[in-house]
Amino acid sequence: MDKKLKAFERLLNIMDDLRARCPWDKKQTMESLRHLTIEEVYELGDAILDQNMDLIKKELGDILLHIIFYSKIASEQERFDIADVIHSECEKLIHRHPHIYSDVKVENAEQVSQNWESLKMKEGQSSVLSGVPVSLPAMVKAVRIQEKARAAGFDWENRQQVWEKVKEEMDEFKTESEGGDKAGMMDEFGDLIFSLINYARFIDLNPEEALERTNKKFIRRFTMIEKAARRQGKNLADMSLNEMDALWDQSKNSQ
Numbered sequence: 001m002d003k004k005l006k007a008f009e010r011l012l013n014i015m016d017d018l019r020a021r022c023p024w025d026k027k028q029t030m031e032s033l034r035h036l037t038i039e040e041v042y043e044l045g046d047a048i049l050d051q052n053m054d055l056i057k058k059e060l061g062d063i064l065l066h067i068i069f070y071s072k073i074a075s076e077q078e079r080f081d082i083a084d085v086i087h088s089e090c091e092k093l094i095h096r097h098p099h100i101y102s103d104v105k106v107e108n109a110e111q112v113s114q115n116w117e118s119l120k121m122k123e124g125q126s127s128v129l130s131g132v133p134v135s136l137p138a139m140v141k142a143v144r145i146q147e148k149a150r151a152a153g154f155d156w157e158n159r160q161q162v163w164e165k166v167k168e169e170m171d172e173f174k175t176e177s178e179g180g181d182k183a184g185m186m187d188e189f190g191d192l193i194f195s196l197i198n199y200a201r202f203i204d205l206n207p208e209e210a211l212e213r214t215n216k217k218f219i220r221r222f223t224m225i226e227k228a229a230r231r232q233g234k235n236l237a238d239m240s241l242n243e244m245d246a247l248w249d250q251s252k253n254s255q
Contacts, residue, residue, distance in 0.1 A: 117151040159202035224251040
């Protein structure tokens with residue numbers, strides 16, 4: 001424990017030094033740091049998908065620095081400090097885990113989630129969905145919406161029902177796409193994606209992670225065909241689709 005406390009104290013002291021002496025750090029505000037924090041979170045997500053533990057450690061450090069940075073700015077404004085942030089989180093965790101810190105009994109993680117949402121409603125939330133950040137990417141937001149609805153008891157009974165819904169939405173999207181109405185296609189395509197995300201949740205797949213894996217796979221294979229084209233002294237823009245397809249198949253077979 002002493003080792004951890006000393007490490008934390010060291011970072012706090014460095015933050016104090018930077019805020020007092022570094023021109024860049026001195027001029028930062030919560031607003032100027034916001035987009036950088038978002039980037040750091042995405043970089044952590046990439047490191048996790050790549051299972052790169054050294055990079056995960058680095059990105060966690062960057063995020064921790066941002067948390068301390070925001071707290072330092074708030075302390076200068078006499079609003080709160082890092083101790084207030086930590087104690088507030090501790091109190092919330094104790095309150096929302098009555099099965100650990102009181103006599104409430106639970107049998108599984110599902111009941112823990114239900115209790116969590118119920119306690120949040122008692123704390124003054126007007127809806128179980130009000131805790132979903134507005135600025136979340138649409139796919140992540142859909143996952144959180146579905147998880148929160150499920151915790152409130154609003155969910156399908158089994159995954160076959162969800163799969164039937166996927167097929168229904170696929171048929172409706174196909175009908176709209178054949179009709180050519182852009183607004184209708186947009187609505188039905190959104191419904192189709194939402195239902196696919198729902199099915200992914202039922203079979204314990206993270207749709208964001210699945211799509212990002214496909215993105216990375218496509219980038220890897222496309223880069224390979226670019227290199228293969230250059231070895232042939234060609235540019236992709238000058239090649240036929242059949243030639244590119246052949247290189248694409250080679251890239252798949254080489255992995």
